[in-house]
Amino acid sequence: MKKNESLRELLYQLADDNFIHAFRGSEWLGLVPHIEEDVAYSSISQDTMGHAYMFYQLLEDLGEGNLDQIAHGRKPEQFRNAIILEEKNGPGSYLEKPDYDWAFTVVRNLLYSHFKTIQLESLKQSSYEPLSIVSRKIQSEQYYHLMHWETWFTQLMLSTEVARTKMEDAIKRIWKDLGGLISLGNYGDEISANQYIDSEQKLETRFLESIEKVFKKVEFTIDENPGMLRGNGRNGEHTEDLKQAIETLSEVYLSDLEAASW
């Protein structure tokens, strides 16, 4: 095994999660329910892209190459993000007939923010100091994201019957793939043995305890554990949706490379 390989794997997971999640958020620009939300959600996505930047920076520092190249120059199978984060916001595209799903988006953001909070708490104790420093910084911003999505989640769960049904359907659907977010992939044992982050079992237990409290406030329960229906993104398994995300995100960067090589 290459030196630090498990550390690199973990950093790719963190960087790619934030990168792809920020992109899906940015696709909502101009389409969210009201203008205040447009300001808020784009600000959250901007922060999240900043978090991806910091994790890619750590990979650059480890000699993985230029950070723009790391972010834009890889093939889908080299990405380590969770499958649930790459899923499109709904049918259509932001340029043409976007029929995006707000309930799905609120629930995905709530569950991601919750897990990220647990993750950062553990990463602050990481044996790799640069990672613990970066996590401390991210945590101060993440605090506001969690607050925002909890507000949306609680209000929609307690509003009309239609909203409640849509929200519950979204939770159940996302739950089937949420295990892919908690997973540390094939390198999980080495990652936790090296104390870069706690084991996925510990993270999962803490996550379930914390989310249960949120669900309880809105009188919702779910019995099964989070699943990995469509595979494990940590091991390079992905859906067609990731291909679309990378192609869109990297279009300008890659066209510039062509221009530079003339």
Next chain:
Amino acid sequence: MPSKTIALKKEIMDILQNVKDPEMKPISIVELGMVEDIEITENTIHVKLLPTFTGCPALDLIKENIKNEVKDALSSLDNKFNVDVKYCYHPPWTTKRISEEGRKKLKKFGIATPSPDHNPGDPWEIECPYCNSTNITMENIFGPAACRSILYCRQCRNPFEAMKPIA
């Protein structure tokens, strides 16, 4: 440390007073608490900066402005120094780092700052920058820039912005 280096460091700090936040023009990056350290080696001036919010698009702009400002100012003396600007995350930037002078300037600009004693999870104690009333409401935690929120004063009926407490 040779006294010449100390004098030069002070001079650089004075020059950095001229580098303003591109989105909040009255306040300098020094008053904002972004400058963590200045190190002078044989031929390079290293400026260590703490980013306020990591996704802030102004960060690269600030970096370039520092380079230009320092180079311009030093060229009148002797131009033997390169300028190197690096962002680092330790210690993390917090709103406590904004200087008293900086707070006054932001207030005059219509931006309230959280109390320097604010701790994470505490309720916000924000005063309207125009009339000092605490009879205010939060309109949106997320404002026109990553570092600011939008509020409304019920007393003087003005909308205003506040720096998000970061601890």
